[in-house]
Amino acid sequence: MSHTAPNLSSKVVPASGPITMVDAIRQAMFEEMERDPAVVAIGEDIGVYGGAFKVTDGLLAKFGRERVIETPIAETAIIGAACGMSFLGLRPVAEMQFIDFIACCFNQVTNFVAKSHYLWGAPVPMVIRGPSGGGVHGGPFHSANPEMYFVHTPGLKVIYPSTPSDAKGLLKSAIRDNNPVLFFEHKYLYRRLKEEMPPGDYTVPIGKAIIRRAGRDLTIVSYAAMAHTAIEAAVELAKEGIEAEVIDLRTLLPLDKETILTSVKKTNKLLVVHEDTRTGGIAGEIAALVFEGAFEDLDGPVARVTALDTPVPYSPPLEERFLPNTEKVVAAARELAKY
Amino acid sequence: MTQSPSQATSELATSPLTRTQHLDLYYYMQLNRQLEERMVRLFRQNKIVGGLYSSLGQEAVSVGTCYALEKRDWIAPMIRNIGALLVKGVPPRDIFTQHMAKFTSPTLGKDGTSHFGDLKVRHIVSPISMLGDLIPVMTGVAMAGRYLGQNIVALTWIGDGGSSTGAFHEGLGLAASQRAPFVLIIENNQWAYSTPVSRQVPIQNLADRGAAYGIASTIVDGNDVVAVFQAARYAVGECRAGRGPRIIEVKTMRMRGHAQHDPAEYVPREMFDYWKARDPITLYEKYLSENKIWDAAAKSEIDARIERELDVEQKFAEDSPLPPPELAEEGVYCDGCHKIEADWKRAKSEVSPPKSSIDPTWRLKDLPAYTQAAIAGGNGAKNPSQSQTPAAAPASSPATQKSAAAPERIRPQPEPPATHAANAPDAVAEEPAVPRVPFGRGPKDKAFRQSPENPQNKPAYTRAPKEKSFAQNPQEKSFGKGPRQKPFGKNAQGKPFTKNPQDKQGRR
Numbered sequence: 097m098s099h100t101a102p103n104l105s106s107k108v109v110p111a112s113g114p115i116t117m118v119d120a121i122r123q124a125m126f127e128e129m130e131r132d133p134a135v136v137a138i139g140e141d142i143g144v145y146g147g148a149f150k151v152t153d154g155l156l157a158k159f160g161r162e163r164v165i166e167t168p169i170a171e172t173a174i175i176g177a178a179c180g181m182s183f184l185g186l187r188p189v190a191e192m193q194f195i196d197f198i199a200c201c202f203n204q205v206t207n208f209v210a211k212s213h214y215l216w217g218a219p220v221p222m223v224i225r226g227p228s229g230g231g232v233h234g235g236p237f238h239s240a241n242p243e244m245y246f247v248h249t250p251g252l253k254v255i256y257p258s259t260p261s262d263a264k265g266l267l268k269s270a271i272r273d274n275n276p277v278l279f280f281e282h283k284y285l286y287r288r289l290k291e292e293m294p295p296g297d298y299t300v301p302i303g304k305a306i307i308r309r310a311g312r313d314l315t316i317v318s319y320a321a322m323a324h325t326a327i328e329a330a331v332e333l334a335k336e337g338i339e340a341e342v343i344d345l346r347t348l349l350p351l352d353k354e355t356i357l358t359s360v361k362k363t364n365k366l367l368v369v370h371e372d373t374r375t376g377g378i379a380g381e382i383a384a385l386v387f388e389g390a391f392e393d394l395d396g397p398v399a400r401v402t403a404l405d406t407p408v409p410y411s412p413p414l415e416e417r418f419l420p421n422t423e424k425v426v427a428a429a430r431e432l433a434k435y
Numbered sequence: 436m437t438q439s440p441s442q443a444t445s446e447l448a449t450s451p452l453t454r455t456q457h458l459d460l461y462y463y464m465q466l467n468r469q470l471e472e473r474m475v476r477l478f479r480q481n482k483i484v485g486g487l488y489s490s491l492g493q494e495a496v497s498v499g500t501c502y503a504l505e506k507r508d509w510i511a512p513m514i515r516n517i518g519a520l521l522v523k524g525v526p527p528r529d530i531f532t533q534h535m536a537k538f539t540s541p542t543l544g545k546d547g548t549s550h551f552g553d554l555k556v557r558h559i560v561s562p563i564s565m566l567g568d569l570i571p572v573m574t575g576v577a578m579a580g581r582y583l584g585q586n587i588v589a590l591t592w593i594g595d596g597g598s599s600t601g602a603f604h605e606g607l608g609l610a611a612s613q614r615a616p617f618v619l620i621i622e623n624n625q626w627a628y629s630t631p632v633s634r635q636v637p638i639q640n641l642a643d644r645g646a647a648y649g650i651a652s653t654i655v656d657g658n659d660v661v662a663v664f665q666a667a668r669y670a671v672g673e674c675r676a677g678r679g680p681r682i683i684e685v686k687t688m689r690m691r692g693h694a695q696h697d698p699a700e701y702v703p704r705e706m707f708d709y710w711k712a713r714d715p716i717t718l719y720e721k722y723l724s725e726n727k728i729w730d731a732a733a734k735s736e737i738d739a740r741i742e743r744e745l746d747v748e749q750k751f752a753e754d755s756p757l758p759p760p761e762l763a764e765e766g767v768y769c770d771g772c773h774k775i776e777a778d779w780k781r782a783k784s785e786v787s788p789p790k791s792s793i794d795p796t797w798r799l800k801d802l803p804a805y806t807q808a809a810i811a812g813g814n815g816a817k818n819p820s821q822s823q824t825p826a827a828a829p830a831s832s833p834a835t836q837k838s839a840a841a842p843e844r845i846r847p848q849p850e851p852p853a854t855h856a857a858n859a860p861d862a863v864a865e866e867p868a869v870p871r872v873p874f875g876r877g878p879k880d881k882a883f884r885q886s887p888e889n890p891q892n893k894p895a896y897t898r899a900p901k902e903k904s905f906a907q908n909p910q911e912k913s914f915g916k917g918p919r920q921k922p923f924g925k926n927a928q929g930k931p932f933t934k935n936p937q938d939k940q941g942r943r
Contacts, residue, residue, distance in 0.1 A: 158791070163582075
């Protein structure tokens with residue numbers, strides 16, 4: 097059998113320069129697997145094929161079948177096995193081919209993985225990652241933002257980055273964390289952005305939001321793809337003299353309450369933008385948080401721009417109606433700024 | 436606790452037990468029963484605040500299976516496996532205090548029943564109330580143990596009721612495909628709460644399900660502790676030797692209701708009578724006497740020891756305090772309270788590059804054998820229980836490539852329906868000969884779309900040019916409309932912001 101080893105450098109470690117979010121996530125996994133043999137990857141089609149979005153492309157060649165474990169189509173088995181592996185001190189990174197399918201293993205995640213440490217002192221150092229979000233005509237079962245099911249589950253941590261460098265730094269933090277971490281990867285962002293990675297072995301702390309744009313007139317809190325929409329809206333608003341401060345949450349659980357409250361105390365107005373559906377979305381939680389911690393500082397009602405309370409529709413005009421966009425954010429911010 | 440060192444598997448099934456082992460089995464079964472009888476009394480005194488699930492009549496299953504394991508092996512008990520916890524070395528006080536919700540319990544009062552574990556010393560994974568979830572979890576434990584070179588076996592139990600859950604099937608599928616050193620005891624106690632087995636599963640033996648996964652299985656009389664032990668010892672030995680997972684179905688009977696509140700009036704009286712005459716402890720006492728393994732003095736010595744031990748343990752539990760309320764707020768996250776470190780029994784270099792690096796392609800070793808099997812079905816398929824494929828590699832793969840440079844996926848041949856006819860009377864009918872009637876405008880009906888019958892002969896909906904496939908858009912594009920304007924963190928005007936004092940006037 098004659099065989100030439102595949103050129104890994106092009107797959108695993110992209111050449112220096114700006115890279116996409118897919119490459120950044122792959123780099124994080126590669127670096128963590130190389131650093132610590134306790135890190136293993138498990139999921140459907142993550143090996144030879146390299147994953148549905150090629151996030152794990154090249155890992156099998158480098159780390160072999162014992163560490164890049166291709167499973168049957170069985171999400172409960174994937175999460176259960178990853179959980180069991182973590183009990184022996186491994187740090188599995190489980191892939192949901194699409195994060196929508198995490199519904200198939202909801203029990204395993206919320207009842208077994210999330211509760212182990214609280215109930216019987218068993219830490220579960222695992223990561224569940226997968227592509228999420230809409231805007232790519234994926235239809236109702238390949239576009240969901242199910243993060244709030246898990247934000248409502250004590251014991252989990254929930255991360256939803258918006259940039260390649262954050263994705264890399266946060267995934268590394270997630271893998272090193274002693275708790276189960278859900279890592280949402282917005283598939284609209286996978287290949288649309290490029291960014292230079294900070295040098296060396298860098299991480300981004302879990303639970304810390306970042307101010308993407310400073311402003312004085314109102315605060316826009318958002319995350320993932322909508323963080324970019326919020327920034328675009330802020331640029332539009334600036335043309336009208338409205339200076340919006342944009343906060344990118346990055347981590348949804350635990351929530352960075354301090355950054356939100358500090359900003360609202362400065363701007364006195366709050367608009368929350370998220371791609372998740374409206375009822376039970378994190379906007380409601382943030383509104384309650386601001387009422388509890390900064391009610392006296394508010395000059396206007398807490399506003400929110402969210403997706404509709406429907407499943408994610410498939411056809412482009414329907415999905416466009418469903419999703420928030422820059423115009424909707426600008427309109428809501430304009431109204432809020434009048435107070 | 437006495438446990439035999441691992442031996443060649445052929446000896447394992449047949450080698451006789453020593454007297455100490457025989458008496459150990461009795462001790463643990465009787466301890467299990469007396470402990471539970473005491474808990475029934477505590478329950479009636481309202482000293483057990485939650486549920487109490489009895490394993491009366493099933494002691495031989497918990498004790499016989501767990502006694503076949505070694506200290507390094509892992510278990511995950513179900514609620515009726517208190518005997519297994521005792522064999523693993525859990526002191527009875529832990530079980531008393533768990534049920535009584537005391538601060539001294541293993542979970543500090545956060546959970547009850549047998550819902551507790553011990554990762555470091557006794558290797559016990561806590562169950563949750565949702566059935567079947569332990570099967571994939573223990574499969575993962577088995578896989579991790581193999582990966583770390585620990586040569587362990589992971590074992591868990593499931594009831595006849597739990598064998599209908601999705602997690603059961605997903606877990607077994609993964610265990611089989613990974614050839615994990617995992618033993619599943621299907622504890623067929625005839626009743627899933629109030630539903631008899633016959634109304635849950637339309638087959639006689641739950642062990643038969645193993646064949647569907649390529650998992651070797653066996654059936655054993657669950658009220659014969661020696662038979663249970665020997666079956667388990669054999670299965671554990673096979674697992675440890677790397678021959679893949681095993682299933683043992685034990686036939687037994689739940690002699691009480693689902694829990695204490697349930698008088699089990701739905702169980703036919705004759706069933707209780709039959710199984711009462713086959714009580715596992717009575718049967719075993721008779722066996723020990725008939726084989727002159729013990730005498731009356733030995734029995735009363737063990738019984739007295741159990742009473743003494745349980746007196747002390749129960750008193751400890753009763754005297755223990757309830758947890759302080761503020762404990763409810765603690766422990767959601769591990770914030771450095773645990774040191775997580777794998778116990779490596781093999782060189783890490785074996786699983787690190789360059790040693791771990793492989794050619795990541797599926798290969799077909801024997802094309803004629805493959806094509807024969809693909810069409811005929813069955814004959815060419817490898818039986819995982821006999822395969823000697825290295826543990827971590829999938830047993831076989833229905834895909835290949837022609838050369839290393841040009842990977843190619845092979846489309847599996849459709850199986851002729853006739854081969855299924857014998858065992859699948861409800862097999863899906865063949866495609867009807869008439870052409871498919873297009874549905875609506877039929878954008879998905881390729882055949883129709885491409886046929887001359889299609890008046891338009893083109894897709895009904897054309898994507899706008901901006902909606903390119905999202906995977907093919909390397910350029911930095913904006914979200915929504917228009918080009919990206921500014922990088923993060925920059926003011927649109929490029930100027931620092933100053934707060935307008937007018938904004939704040941009139942506040943408060």
